Structures are given as structure tokens and as C-alpha cells.
Amino acid sequence: MKFKSACSVLALAWVAAQPVSAEQVTLRAVSGFQEGTSFSRPFEAFIKRVNEEGKGLVRINYIGGPKAMPPFEVGNAVKNGIVDIGNATGAFYTNLMPAADALKLSEISIQEQRKNGGWAYINKLHNEKLNAYYLARTGDGVPFHLYVNKPITKPDLHGLTIRVTPVYRAFFAALGANLVQTAPGEVYTALERGVIDGYGWPIQGIFDLGWQEKTKYRVDPGFYNVDVNFLVNLDTWNKKLDDKQRALLQRIALEVEAANGADNAKVNAEERKRQADAGIKTIAFEGKDRQVWLDTARDAGWAYIKEVAPQQVDELRKALTGR
Numbered sequence: 001m002k003f004k005s006a007c008s009v010l011a012l013a014w015v016a017a018q019p020v021s022a023e024q025v026t027l028r029a030v031s032g033f034q035e036g037t038s039f040s041r042p043f044e045a046f047i048k049r050v051n052e053e054g055k056g057l058v059r060i061n062y063i064g065g066p067k068a069m070p071p072f073e074v075g076n077a078v079k080n081g082i083v084d085i086g087n088a089t090g091a092f093y094t095n096l097m098p099a100a101d102a103l104k105l106s107e108i109s110i111q112e113q114r115k116n117g118g119w120a121y122i123n124k125l126h127n128e129k130l131n132a133y134y135l136a137r138t139g140d141g142v143p144f145h146l147y148v149n150k151p152i153t154k155p156d157l158h159g160l161t162i163r164v165t166p167v168y169r170a171f172f173a174a175l176g177a178n179l180v181q182t183a184p185g186e187v188y189t190a191l192e193r194g195v196i197d198g199y200g201w202p203i204q205g206i207f208d209l210g211w212q213e214k215t216k217y218r219v220d221p222g223f224y225n226v227d228v229n230f231l232v233n234l235d236t237w238n239k240k241l242d243d244k245q246r247a248l249l250q251r252i253a254l255e256v257e258a259a260n261g262a263d264n265a266k267v268n269a270e271e272r273k274r275q276a277d278a279g280i281k282t283i284a285f286e287g288k289d290r291q292v293w294l295d296t297a298r299d300a301g302w303a304y305i306k307e308v309a310p311q312q313v314d315e316l317r318k319a320l321t322g323r
């Protein structure tokens with residue numbers, strides 16, 4: 001009897017010492033982009049795979065896109081633990097982390113950033129400013145463009161009112177545009193009412209919300225590099241999840257990140273063709289104009305980061321360009 005009860009005490013102690021990993025954790029997720037559209041799709045693929053491969057371990061409950069939460073609130077919701085995981089571009093959370101506006105200035109891939117220490121630095125900034133773990137970056141290799149309804153012949157935007165987010169603000173302002181900031185969900189109506197002459201947006205996604213109907217020209221070349229990031233509330237990451245759960249999320253996130261990066265050149269080409277087929281004409285700057293266009297984008301972008309994140313600008317440049 002004595003031996004038996006000693007055994008059961010030991011058995012109980014062993015059970016108590018096990019991490020809670022045996023229990024499935026449910027995480028709430030939200031996207032800053034409309035469900036099913038270009039910049040939600042990689043995140044939704046991630047959720048689907050976690051729910052399939054993580055059965056009994058992790059479940060992600062997707063509460064949706066901007067109908068569930070305004071895009072510019074996603075960073076705050078991740079920070080405060082209102083959601084466990086958010087999908088957002090840095091431009092949507094510059095209020096909390098001004099340096100997030102630098103992510104678009106990357107000239108090396110996220111895989112290279114993970115190797116050169118850049119990811120670690122950017123993750124640290126997310127930890128500190130956003131109470132978030134920087135799980136993945138999608139959109140790598142997707143440039144931004146200016147789309148306009150009045151023809152322009154040189155890199156000069158005086159007299160045009162352009163819809164922006166922080167992504168385009170410094171660049172278009174440097175070329176003299178009037179700026180109106182809106183969430184993506186308001187672009188169609190702004191075009192329809194003629195309150196804007198154009199908008200900034202990546203090469204992918206203008207068909208998602210029907211903007212091709214109200215768009216005459218795309219200006220080439222594209223500039224910058226899209227960042228759409230998976231952000232995990234840091235308390236969730238550190239305390240709510242155990243090693244096995246973290247490993248599952250990280251593995252699938254890295255796979256989605258790599259697959260998205262590998263796909264983007266092809267998808268970009270398809271979208272260019274689709275735009276041309278829809279009657280959107282290209283205004284292509286060449287020679288000196290092209291150089292002015294690209295130099296102004298990059299220089300205005302970095303000058304702004306220097307202004308809002310002076311202590312971080314040098315390390316950010318190293319992290320994102322390798323220089």
C-alpha cells in the first residue's frame with residue numbers, strides 16, 4: 001500500500017509538472033485588410049494551416065478584416081491584447097511605432113534580414129513599442145505605385161490631390177501633391193466623388209475593391225517594397241503559448257512568408273497584365289525622370305524616418321538595406 005500511494009503521489013506530481021501544452025489554446029486574429037483580398041490572403045492561408053496542422057494544440061479564431069476593426073486600430077489591438085494576432089502593414093501602426101514606416105524601405109528580402117540581424121532588431125522594436133512579436137513579413141517584392149486619373153508627364157504632383165497612407169506621404173508631399181489620408185475601404189468612394197485625383201497602392205490588389213473602374217493611369221516605375229506583417233501580442237507569445245505551440249506558429253509563418261515572397265514576382269506580372277486588359281494605361285518615367293522619381297521616393301522616405309526615429313534610423317537602414 002505504502003509503495004502504491006508513493007507511486008500515485010509521484011504520478012500526480014508528474015502530471016502537475018507537465019506544461020499546459022496538452023491543452024489547445026485559442027487565439028483571436030484580425031486583419032487590417034478586407035477578407036479574401038490580396039494582402040489578407042497570406043494571413044488567411046497561415047490561419048488555415050495552423051488550424052489544420054495544429055489540431056489539439058492551437059486554434060486561431062479569425063474575427064475578420066476592417067468590418068471587425070478599423071485598419072489603423074490593429075496595432076493598438078495587438079498591443080493591448082484585444083486580439084492575439086494581427087495582420088497589418090507598418091503604415092497602419094506608425095502612431096505606436098514611427099519606425100514601422102521604414103519597413104517599406106527595405107532593399108533586401110525578409111530572409112536576408114533574418115540572417116543579417118535585421119529581423120532581430122525590428123523584432124526588438126516591435127517588442128518595445130507594440131508589445132508584439134514580429135512573426136512574419138509578407139508582401140516582399142511587391143512595389144507600390146501611384147495611380148492617377150489626370151495624365152502627368154514628369155515627376156511633379158503639384159495641383160493633384162492624392163490619397164495616401166504614411167507609406168506615400170513624404171514622397172508625394174516632396175513632389176508637391178495635396179494629400180488626403182484614407183483607409184483602403186474609402187478609396188472607391190473618394191474616386192467616385194472626384195475628391196481625389198489619384199491614390200497610392202501596390203501593384204497587387206486594385207481589383208479587390210473595384211478601383212479599376214475608376215482608374216485611368218498607373219505611373220511606373222513602382223517604388224518601395226510592401227510589408228504586411230503578422231504580429232503576435234507579446235504576452236500571448238511569451239506566456240499563453242508553450243514551446244511546441246510557438247514552434248508550430250513560427251514554422252508555418254516562415255513557410256507562408258517564403259511561399260509568398262517566391263510567388264510575388266509572378267503575381268505582380270499577372271496584375272500588370274490584368275490592369276492593361278482593364279484599360280489602365282501606363283505612364284512610364286524613363287531616363288532622368290525615372291531617376292528623380294525613384295531618388296525622391298527613397299530620399300524623402302529616409303529623411304522622414306530620420307525625423308521621427310532619429311535614434312533608430314542608422315540601425316534601421318542597416319537592417320533593411322544591408323548598408
Ligand code: 173
Nearest residue numbers: 089091165167200201226
Ligand atoms: O493603404 C495603403 O495604401 C497601404 O499603406 C498599403 C500598405 C501595404 C499594402 C497595401 C496597402
